[in-house]
Amino acid sequence: MAPQLTQFSILSDADGIATLQWDMPGKSMNVFTDTTMAELDAVIDHVAGDPAIKGCVIVSGKPDSFSGGADIRMLNGLAERARENEKTQGADESNRLFFEESRRLSLLFRKLETCGKPFAAAIHGVCLGGAFELALACHFRVVSDDSKTRVGLPEIKIGIFPGAGGTQRVARLSATGDALLMMMKGEPLKPQAAQKLNLVHAVTSKAGIVQRAKDWIKAGGAGLQPWDQDGFKLPSGPVYSKAGMMVWPAASAILRKETQDNYPAAKALLQSVYEGLQLPMDAALRVESRYFAHILKGQVAQAMIRTLFVSMQSLNKGARRPLGEPATSIRRIGVIGAGFMGAGIATVAALAGIDVVLIDRDQVAADKGLASADKVMAGRVAKGRATETERTAFLARITPTADFSALADVDLVVEAVFEDPAVKAETIKKAEAAMPASAVFASNTSTLPITDLAHHFSRRPDFIGIHFFSPVDRMQLVEIIMGKETGPKALATAFDFVRLIGKTPIVVNDARGFFANRCVLNYLLEGHLMLHEGVPPAMIENAARMAGMPVGPLALTDEVAIDLIHKILKATKAALGSKAVDPVQEAMLTSMVETHGRFGRKNGKGFYEYPEGAPKRLWSGLSEFRTRALDPDSIDIAELKHRLLVTQALEAARSIEEGIVTDPREADVGAILGFGFAPYTGGPISMIDGLGPNRFVALCEALANQHGPRFLPNAQLREMAVKGERFYP
């Protein structure tokens, strides 16, 4: 008797081979839900129990994908139920229930693997996470040789790891080093790459995958995995062997190198494989489940899942797009300023299929911008990520010109001209005269208030800021800046544009530095002050990276350019007075720029030296800036790390209090995407919530006592600490 199914359909052919088609109603992509698990369980019983069924091929009914994996909200649901259980049944029982529930998927796959009948997965399109773990539990895997087809285990990217048998099966199919690399990176694999790693058995045409799977069953493919057979040999031999000792010590070291030991899931993954490979499969899966439950409950996983998955998805789907605003149509844009940023903006627009009018003061300058855009495209072609045909079409979409009248039919104008109020004012006026009366004007300024710039534009509601980060083609974040009079249509247009070019927008209210740069400037300042205090420069940089920042503050100052930061400092001082800048930092940067002529990477010297063909090294002349040389063994590294993260988190909290950022999700997503704020925290606001505002406030006050009033927590934080409130509900 075939089971009652809503997500699957099952049909046997004349040879007794069943085809199980997975097609979730109402969803464009299959994902695992509780219903999926229940139905799959019934299917396994059915296939195993019916003597007429020789084996089963699993295929997706979706045209372009197999499955995206488990519904992540299911995992959050687990955590919520655990919290409730703790209240009603106590900690021990809640713990036990959590463990049982979080391994359901793993047990289900093990049941499939050992039910006695052969299962084959026929995969076309993406097959990721829990879905690939399902495929790994099948006895045969065939994938289509299609450009859309990818298999992989990306769980590590959101702070968990493949806990439904993925670690144990990949480690029994591939050499240990390859297995660990594949799961630690979490990148999706193309068909050939997956086959090279022994993770799939066959690659064939999209039309042929089901038949190939059936052929395998017909030819006698057994429902028995290699690791359940006698005499099974691990691909890399026993863990405790000469070969094992070549891999395992390095694996721990490389984990430290890549993660600074900030990611519990990476450690748990390593531990699962290390311990699991020394056990028979059932015990190994149990060990994997123990670590998985432990990670799932942990703060890092919860914060990362929230920010990097749930919040990012909400923001991308339009959580902050004004309700009721009709969809905008952006087919042609004008970019004014063909320099580094302007060319970058033109590039990403053209890549998304948008026509671009690229304007600069003369044709030569405009052509240079096109050439820059072409350089990016040429790089892609060289890497095999684009074809020459695509490149030609791309170039045809960009029209470089000095003639503003070319803006007559654009849907949106983005200006990226020189960061000077007079230059911008002239640009805005010229553009307004030429562009359609319905088109929106956006400025890419990073330092000038949008509200002020809008004064040069008569249609104030149609004036907005769209702040890109550098390099434009690689940075995911865009800040959309609302001037005082910016209207919902402009916001909707900006939002739609950012989504069209595949980036993630956060909406920020107009203020100096907007959001991201405020936080970054605080980070840089802290590094400069540490240098002044006598912290060894290498220690500052290493502490920053160990805290989870991608680049140390001294290196970042060099990347952004010392003279640019110096300029910003001077402008801030001019606008807000000397109290607004730190005199130690000002003196340091002035000396670097004016006395030493060191501007950073751009002129080959900054806080670092940039020798040809060798890695950069900290400049020995930095000793000039320190007041004393502290004994490194006397310095508390944890405190350095705290200072570097807290100074950014405080700025994020202030931004929320001041109404610059109105949604904590945007502060968190913005911080991670915009400047790589320690992703394991889930973002600065998640970090504060994770500690709890009262502990965070106490930490700030302790730092303020040691290091000065810049660490004093703002009023809203103090209030939250007193009331026991958090930013997130």
Add this chain to the structure above:
Amino acid sequence: MSDAFIYDHVRTPRGRGKPDGSLHEVTALALAAAPLSALKGRNRLNPALVDDVVLGCVDPVGEAGGNIARAAALVAGYGIGVPGMQINRFCASGLDAINFASAQIMSGQQQMALAGGAESMSRVGLGASGGAWAADPAIAIPAYFMPQGISADLIATKYGFSRADADAFAVESQKRAAKAWTEGYFARSIEPVCDVNGLTILNRDEHMRPETSLQSLGSLKPSFAAMAEQGGFGAVAIQAHPEVEFIDHVHHAGNSSGIVDGAAAVLLGSKEAGVAAGLKPRARIKAFANIGSDPALMLTGPVDVTKKLLKNAGMTINDIDIFEVNEAFASVVLRFIQAFGVDPAKVNPNGGAIAMGHPLGATGAIILGTALDELERTGKTTALITLCIGAGMGTATIIERV
């Protein structure tokens, strides 16, 4: 509390730790038995007086497994009445064996014991006993595991010893060892290893290269740079000591301890035991200590344990006439000298493991015996013996000539 006296010391010469080393044909058991047999013979020792045999062995597996001390004592003719125990505190095992046996005697629970160590690195292999320390992420990650040579390079970087410094130290070790051998300073303690016919298999430390110069060392490539880079260990080192920007890789085979085969033992006893055996004491075990130290630096234990030991013993560094600091790597000893500001002439005056080799479980006993011989030769009184230890530990012992 009783005194524990050192009555005698014997060590085998050290054979190269490779298949072409002279002691490669000698079983680990025979090697371990050799000094025990020699001590019995030359002291006309009545085994009935011996309460225990404690031997250090760091890779006690295969033929060296299963408590080699008991077997070695039997083979050396001590009879069934003398028990044995093999211990392992890595590179200091030979000294720890002496300390343990001394503690038994000082507490009055034992009267006489033999203690030392044995290691056949050419037959068993370095690291043959495995262990979770390097491989299990549960310990490797929090303890900042790195291969020892990288820790040694980290010490050199952190404390400012250059390649030139390390090489100069190595040259000096070779010079001193060569002189000591030539002048016969070791004659009393070295017992040649012989075959069943009494023919000599080895009678001198064959790892030595007396002609070593700064030039000959200068051409050697650093041994641990590639491993640090590809294995990720460089990053581990920097995360443990983040004031370091780049590690200066200064160590190579020429300025690191040699891998060799060797064994050694000392005869320890109370005053009464000595009288009963008709023996004159040569020195007293004055004090000893153990310590845990920074596992990332791994090899700085000698500094920490010496501070502890001097404090416990109510002594200062100036009270010590001779130091034996095991030359696991040049930077280990350079750091010791730097930390205490001692006169380098007093440290390893007859060379060390860089020249003569480090048979892991035995070295602690070898260098104690070397210190004892030097005290007698020079008429000095007090020596401190210390070794760095894998996983970040230190052991030290002070002996006083009587």
